[in-house]
Amino acid sequence: MRTVRNVHARVIEAPADRVGALLDRIASDDDPLFPAPVWPPMRFDRPLGVGAEGGHGPVRYRVTACTPGRSVRFDFAPPADGHHRLDVEPLGPGRCRLTHTLQERQGPGQALLWSLFVRPVHDTVVEELLDNAEHAATGRTAAPPTTRPPLVRLLHRLGQERPVAVPVPDGARLARTAFDRTDFSDAWRVPLDPGMPRDPRAWRDVLPFPVMASEGDELLLGQDARHLDFRASLLVGERDVTLSTVVRTHNRLGRLYFGAVRHVHPFMTRLVLRRTRRRLALAAPAAGSRHRRREAALG
Structure with a gap:
C-alpha cells in the first residue's frame, strides 16, 4: 500500500468570506464551483453538511467535517481508503487561498489506475474548479483558463453519460x-x-x-x-x-x-x-x- 497526497491551491484576490460563501454552495443546484456540466456534477442526498452522502460521477463519498465558510471534508466510500477536502485560508483583508487536498491509501492496482487515468482527469477537474472559484469571486482569472490535455479529452469522450x-x-x-x-x-x-x-x-x-x-x-x-x-x-x-x-x-x-x-x-x-x-x-x-x-x- 502507498499513500497518495495530491494538493492544488489558488491564491484568490478576494476576501475569504466571499470565497467561503461560494464553498458553502457546492453541490447545490446553483453550485458556482464544481465544473459541471462538462463533468458530472457533485450531488448529495441532503444539503451540504456532516452526514450528507453522494459524490460526482462514479466517485462516492460522504461529508465527515464541515465548517461553514471555511472547509469541507469528504471521505471516500469503502473499499476506498481516503478523503478529499476544500479549505479557505484568509491571507489578509482582500486575499485568501483555496486549497483542494486529496489523500488516499492505494494498493498496486489502484496506484496504476491513478497514475495512468485518474490523476490526469482529477488534476484537470480540480484546476477547473479553482478557475470557477476565482472567476466567481473576482470576475476574472489571473492565468489562462485550464486546458484539457489530449488524454483527458479522450477520457472525457469515453466517459460521457450513456442514454x-x-x-x-x-x-x-x-x-x-x-x-x-x-x-x-x-x-x-x-x-x-x-x-x-x-x-x-x-x-x-x-x-x-x-x-x-x-x-x-x-x-x-x-x-x-x-x-x-x-x-x-x-x-x-x-x-x-x-x-x-x-x-x-x-x-x-x-x-x-x-x-x-x-x-x-x-x-x-x-x-x-x-x-x-x-x-x-x-x-x-x-x-x-x-x-x-x-x-x-x-x-
Missing part, C-alpha cells in the same frame, strides 16, 4: 398523440446537468428533420412519407432529456423498410443523443461565469 431506455414519458404529449395508431415506439433518456440548456430547441440538432410542433418543454420533429410516418419528441425535464420516437407504417413497403431500420435505430438514437449532449455540455458557460451572470441579473 438509458425508458417508456415514452407521460409528459411527451405531442409524441403520444401524434398518430391514431402507433406501430413502433421507444424512448432514451440522458441526464440534464446544471448549466445545460433547458430550451428543447437547443437540442433540435439531435435529428435533421423539420419541427412539426412545439408545446411547453416538448419539441416534435418528424417527416411523412408514402410508406411510413415518424415523429421524434424532445422532452426537457428538470434533470433529464428524453428522446422518444413513434412510427406509423402505411403498407408492406413501410413494414419491410422499418423492419430493417429498427435494428440500427437504437444504436443511432443513442449515438446522436450522446453526441448532442456532449456538444452542449462543452459549449455551456462555466459555473463561475454563470454565477457572475446571476449576480449581475440580481443587480
